[in-house]
Amino acid sequence: MRLYTRPSFIMHIATATRALRSKQSNVGRALFYFFCLLLLVSSVGLLYLANRALLVAIPARGGVWHEGIVGTPRFINPVLAVSDADQDLTALVYSGLMKATPEGTYIPDAAERCDISEDGRTYTCTLRPNLTFHDGTPLTADDVVFTIAKAQDPALKSPQFANWNGVAVQKISDTQVSFTIKQAYAPFIENLSIGILPAHVWKGVSDEEFASSQLNTTPIGSGPYKVQTTGHAQNGTPTTYTLEAFALYALGEPYLTTLRCTFYQNEDDLVDALKQGAVEAAGGISPERLTELSKLSTARAPINRVFGVFFNQNQNEVLRDKDIRQALNNALDREALIRVVLHGYGQALQGPLPPSVIPQNTIANSSASPDAALARAKDALTTAGWQPGPDGFLVKTTGTGKNATTATLRFTLATGNVPELRAAAEYVAGVWRKLGADVALSVYDQGDLAQQVIRPRKFDALLFGEVIGREPDLFAFWDSSQRNDPGLNIAQYANPAVDTLVEQLRSSHDESLRTMLFKQFSLDIEKDVPAVFLYAPDFVYIVPNSVQGLNLGFIEEPSDRFLSVTGWHAETDYVWPFFAQHH
Numbered sequence: 001m002r003l004y005t006r007p008s009f010i011m012h013i014a015t016a017t018r019a020l021r022s023k024q025s026n027v028g029r030a031l032f033y034f035f036c037l038l039l040l041v042s043s044v045g046l047l048y049l050a051n052r053a054l055l056v057a058i059p060a061r062g063g064v065w066h067e068g069i070v071g072t073p074r075f076i077n078p079v080l081a082v083s084d085a086d087q088d089l090t091a092l093v094y095s096g097l098m099k100a101t102p103e104g105t106y107i108p109d110a111a112e113r114c115d116i117s118e119d120g121r122t123y124t125c126t127l128r129p130n131l132t133f134h135d136g137t138p139l140t141a142d143d144v145v146f147t148i149a150k151a152q153d154p155a156l157k158s159p160q161f162a163n164w165n166g167v168a169v170q171k172i173s174d175t176q177v178s179f180t181i182k183q184a185y186a187p188f189i190e191n192l193s194i195g196i197l198p199a200h201v202w203k204g205v206s207d208e209e210f211a212s213s214q215l216n217t218t219p220i221g222s223g224p225y226k227v228q229t230t231g232h233a234q235n236g237t238p239t240t241y242t243l244e245a246f247a248l249y250a251l252g253e254p255y256l257t258t259l260r261c262t263f264y265q266n267e268d269d270l271v272d273a274l275k276q277g278a279v280e281a282a283g284g285i286s287p288e289r290l291t292e293l294s295k296l297s298t299a300r301a302p303i304n305r306v307f308g309v310f311f312n313q314n315q316n317e318v319l320r321d322k323d324i325r326q327a328l329n330n331a332l333d334r335e336a337l338i339r340v341v342l343h344g345y346g347q348a349l350q351g352p353l354p355p356s357v358i359p360q361n362t363i364a365n366s367s368a369s370p371d372a373a374l375a376r377a378k379d380a381l382t383t384a385g386w387q388p389g390p391d392g393f394l395v396k397t398t399g400t401g402k403n404a405t406t407a408t409l410r411f412t413l414a415t416g417n418v419p420e421l422r423a424a425a426e427y428v429a430g431v432w433r434k435l436g437a438d439v440a441l442s443v444y445d446q447g448d449l450a451q452q453v454i455r456p457r458k459f460d461a462l463l464f465g466e467v468i469g470r471e472p473d474l475f476a477f478w479d480s481s482q483r484n485d486p487g488l489n490i491a492q493y494a495n496p497a498v499d500t501l502v503e504q505l506r507s508s509h510d511e512s513l514r515t516m517l518f519k520q521f522s523l524d525i526e527k528d529v530p531a532v533f534l535y536a537p538d539f540v541y542i543v544p545n546s547v548q549g550l551n552l553g554f555i556e557e558p559s560d561r562f563l564s565v566t567g568w569h570a571e572t573d574y575v576w577p578f579f580a581q582h583h
Contacts, residue, residue: 059549061245063570064258068270068279072263073238076219078195079150079158080211084284085263087559092243092259093134094195094221095250097125097144100470102553102563104356106189110139110196110222110250120184120509123192127175128250133198134226141177145169146199148179155207163191184507186514187471195221224249224566225259239263255549255569280544284558286419287343290540299541301552302347304354307421307465308533309413309428310491316411316460323384324409325529331377331435332428333370338535341423345538351522352478354468354536356554358522370431377435386436394436410438411460416449424534425463455485462490463534470556474502474521491530498524546570 071085081090099109108114114125131139148169151160168180181188198220205213217238219227224246231240241261245254262279264270271289273279274296285293309328313320334348347355381394386409389395394409415425422443429439444453453459466477466488476482479502480494501521508514525531539555549567554560 057572059255059567059569060571060573061253061255061257061569063256063547064260065256065281065544065547065568065570066260066262066279067281067283068273069261069263069282070265070267070270070284072265073217073241075211075216077197077216079147079156079160079197080216082159084558087557088562089219089241089261090195091223091559091562092225092565093219093223093227094197095223096193096195097127098189098192099251100190100193100554100556100560100563102551102560104470104554106193106470109193111192114189114192116509120186120507121182122178122180123188124172124176124178125192127177129175130248131222131250132248133201133222134220134246135198135201137198137200139196139198139222140174141171142174143196143199144177145171146203147194147197150197150202150210151194153207156210160194163194167191184509186506186509187469187473190469190471195223198222222246222250224251224254228258249566252566254566255571256547256565259565274542281542283539283541283561285540285542287341287345287537287540288419290345291343293542296542297545299543299550299552300345300538301555302355302536303539304356304468304470304554304556305465305536306349306352306354306468306533307424307463307535307537308349308352308531310462310464310531311529312457312459312461312490312492313530314492315458318407318409319411319460321384321407322529323381323386325532327377327381327384327435328432328437329529329532330380331374331431332532332534333373333431334534336370337424337427341420341427342535342537345540346535347538349533349535350526351533352474352525352531353472353518353522357468357472357518374431374434381436388436391438392436393438408438409436412440412442413461413463414442414444414449414453414459415463416446417443418446420537421463421465428463428532428534454490457484457490457492464490467556470554472518473506475506478502478521478525493525493528493530495524495528548572 069085069088071083073085073089074083075081075086076089076093077086078090078094078096081087095109097109097111098106098114101107110127110131111125112128114123116123127139127141133139148164148167150156151158151164152167154161166182170178170180172178179192201215201220205215218230225243226246227241228244229242230238233239239262243259243261245257247253262273264273267286267289270282271285271292274282274293290298311319311325318324334350338344338346338348351358386394386396389408395406397404397406399405413425413429415421425441425443429441432439453462454464476488478489478493479499480489480496481487482489483492483494498521501517501524505514505517505521508517539552539558539561541552541561543550547568547570549564549569551564551567552561553563
């Protein structure tokens with residue numbers, strides 16, 4: 001028989017107590033560590049969220065942009081570029097003394113500044129320090145003088161010749177050059193955006209070889225992008241250009257690392273490429289084809305062009321009647337025309353200036369519908385003595401007896417054989433026929449339209465478009481001295497008050513004065529009704545969702561879509577506000 005002594009019992013109790021305390025201690029420690037970990041994770045999370053809330057997003061470098069373009073580049077040369085394909089690549093590869101902005105203004109580019117003399121005749125430009133071309137050669141005043149000399153050379157037949165003819169160019173130093181014009185001309189600032197050729201590359205090329213030189217398709221400029229590689233078809237025609245960001249570009253290295261341009265022979269091929277995802281961006285697709293691409297993202301802006309019907313009162317006597325011209329103007333519902341013809345891609349115009357110059361029409365179309373507009377125009381003509389004749393067309397009899405004469409509202413509407421123009425002319429003619437006008441439609445190929453119709457002024461009414469510059473010069477379009485070829489006053493309009501206004505607009509650099517002059521000019525033209533103004537079409541740019549920073553703004557030519565290209569970005573970084581301010 002075994003006896004348990006008291007000390008043994010006490011020892012068992014103590015052991016059990018220590019075991020229990022040990023278990024409690026382990027649980028406590030575990031809970032302690034758990035809560036510490038929870039606190040740490042929560043603190044880190046809160047700090048992360050607070051940090052994210054305070055950080056700001058900034059563009060980062062990287063990414064590829066793949067664009068499709070219709071046409072074949074032949075002259076990637078600012079002195080010779082004509083086609084959209086030429087101008088697109090020229091805008092990316094070359095830089096000028098000044099640069100146009102999406103806001104419609106100009107800023108220094110290769111130039112550090114350009115000063116204008118008090119009389120407005122001399123522009124003195126100072127180059128930025130340390131400028132280089134893509135091949136590392138310094139850009140100097142010699143390159144600027146060389147470029148303008150080529151633009152002024154009549155043997156080269158440069159599209160820039162008219163802009164530079166008569167301009168005196170002088171090198172002051174390696175970093176300074178001046179331009180002197182015969183009289184003050186505010187739009188001259190636009191000339192300074194011409195891309196600068198590298199004289200060291202081109203100086204050995206003769207005038208006879210200039211247009212055929214291989215340098216036209218292997219360009220070296222000083223713009224935001226430089227040519228990295230070129231792809232060719234079997235016949236040697238360029239099919240792709242891969243461009244890389246130029247780190248030493250005067251206005252800063254672009255964020256997008258690579259731009260790849262693929263060229264297509266026609267719009268059908270380009271639309272197919274967009275549908276298949278072979279390219280992700282394209283500009284200038286015609287409105288009727290845009291409906292096929294409705295799932296793709298787009299950006300849009302009005303093109304600085306004015307489309308309208310211009311009357312030739314010298315050829316058709318009935319159009320001398322202002323009541324007729326006013327009724328033809330009032331019968332049209334521009335918004336309906338834009339819906340039908342442009343599929344909504346345009347802005348209605350009532351006056352001779354695009355939206356970029358006069359944001360709102362000075363005379364609004366007060367009709368509530370196309371039928372209402374037509375009815376108001378009919379009532380006005382009835383009041384003026386026009387009545388339906390035996391064939392339904394409006395006639396007006398003046399005089400009595402043997403002296404009575406009857407005029408019929410009959411004329412021909414001419415336009416170019418371009419889908420948009422033809423569709424617009426058919427729409428306009430249809431509305432005017434409902435009004436009671438006997439309108440015949442004549443459609444010409446573009447070359448025939450210019451040579452057989454516009455230059456000799458052989459038309460009754462002409463549906464046509466005017467390209468209004470970034471710095472609008474209305475002289476060629478509306479001054480009475482420009483009524484005959486080669487002037488562009490196709491309405492053969494003459495008004496001494498308007499002549500004075502366009503002369504003042506040419507010479508004034510005062511923006512507030514120019515705004516006032518533009519408004520008065522528009523009012524005077526609208527009052528005389530020498531034309532029926534219809535619309536400014538939209539430039540539509542199909543773009544990928546992944547890229548930010550795109551700003552179309554002001555579009556004069558399709559290549560203007562690249563004005564903001566240095567700010568496009570596909571990558572983003574997050575930094576503290578202090579660093580963002582110094583980015």
